[in-house]
Amino acid sequence: MTGWLDGRRALVVGAGSGIGRAVVDAFRAEGARVAALERDEAKCRALGAEIPVVRGDATTRAANEEAVAAAVSAFGGLDVLVNCVGVFDFYRGLGELPADGLDEAFDEMFAVNVKSQLHAVKAALPALRESGGAVVLTESTSAYHPGRGGVLYVSSKFAVRGLVTALAHELAPGIRVNAVAPGGTVGTDLRGLRSLGLDTRSLGAAPNREAELAARVPLRVALSGADHAWSYVFLASDRSRAITGGVVHSDGGIAVA
Numbered sequence: 121m122t123g124w125l126d127g128r129r130a131l132v133v134g135a136g137s138g139i140g141r142a143v144v145d146a147f148r149a150e151g152a153r154v155a156a157l158e159r160d161e162a163k164c165r166a167l168g169a170e171i172p173v174v175r176g177d178a179t180t181r182a183a184n185e186e187a188v189a190a191a192v193s194a195f196g197g198l199d200v201l202v203n204c205v206g207v208f209d210f211y212r213g214l215g216e217l218p219a220d221g222l223d224e225a226f227d228e229m230f231a232v233n234v235k236s237q238l239h240a241v242k243a244a245l246p247a248l249r250e251s252g253g254a255v256v257l258t259e260s261t262s263a264y265h266p267g268r269g270g271v272l273y274v275s276s277k278f279a280v281r282g283l284v285t286a287l288a289h290e291l292a293p294g295i296r297v298n299a300v301a302p303g304g305t306v307g308t309d310l311r312g313l314r315s316l317g318l319d320t321r322s323l324g325a326a327p328n329r330e331a332e333l334a335a336r337v338p339l340r341v342a343l344s345g346a347d348h349a350w351s352y353v354f355l356a357s358d359r360s361r362a363i364t365g366g367v368v369h370s371d372g373g374i375a376v377a
């Protein structure tokens with residue numbers, strides 16, 4: 121049996137928990153060699169026992185360049201870039217955001233959810249051009265529908281849709297750029313904005329989350345990172361060679377609710 125990603129060399133940004141961690145596991149199970157960029161020290165230690173890891177802040181140029189260089193040096197090149205970093209706003213509406221905290225909250229949300237994806241792609245461009253590689257970014261149902269995040273989270277995820285469209289247009293024919301738009305997910309560690317004092321709160325720890333997520337979608341499933349990971353495998357593989365600027369809605373069918 122051959123794997124869908126046999127021989128592929130991948131970098132996963134935000135690989136320490138949740139969806140990113142599941143992508144690492146699925147990619148490796150499908151034959152890829154995987155490196156990681158992750159900020160959290162304990163998560164880096166756990167990942168580092170298995171794969172090459174750079175510890176750093178994905179919102180910076182330096183960390184992304186270091187991670188790409190580490191992957192290229194370990195594997196001899198790079199075929200796939202995945203970005204799974206994210207931060208949440210715990211459903212804060214504009215009316216609830218403090219006026220004197222809006223600048224900082226906006227900057228943090230857009231740095232983590234949007235700029236990190238730009239820096240990762242920019243750093244990986246030379247290696248991906250050489251290999252004719254693929255990029256898979258992470259959207260959300262919040263990139264299509266209101267109500268599952270606050271105004272900052274939803275607008276940041278709409279911006280990621282823009283990145284996918286613009287980058288797919290710019291980088292064709294050499295590099296494919298697609299996204300996965302996960303629905304609410306169990307077993308992740310998605311944190312809140314530090315600038316709003318929400319960084320010790322984890323979305324995954326919300327009470328009754330599994331039942332609440334299943335009740336919300338037509339397929340009545342509470343999805344895990346492993347469920348979404350197969351969509352990343354598909355978009356990273358040659359099986360999706362006809363697809364760029366596309367998105368897999370791994371969300372239990374929320375659009376037909």
Ligand SMILES: NC(=O)c1ccc[n+]([C@@H]2O[C@H](COP(=O)([O-])OP(=O)(O)OC[C@H]3O[C@@H](n4cnc5c(N)ncnc54)[C@H](O)[C@@H]3O)[C@@H](O)[C@H]2O)c1
Nearest residue numbers: 134136137138139159177178205206260304305308309310
């Ligand atoms: N959890 C959900 O319900 C859900 C739903 C839809 C979309 N998403 C999106 O999926 C992606 C992954 O989320 P998750 O739920 O798996 O969260 P997670 O927190 O479990 O995973 C994100 C990983 O990125 C790391 N990270 C965060 N900021 C970083 C930074 N600046 N530099 C380096 N590493 C950083 C975290 O430490 C963590 O390991 C995010 O883009 C999120 O918006 C999540």
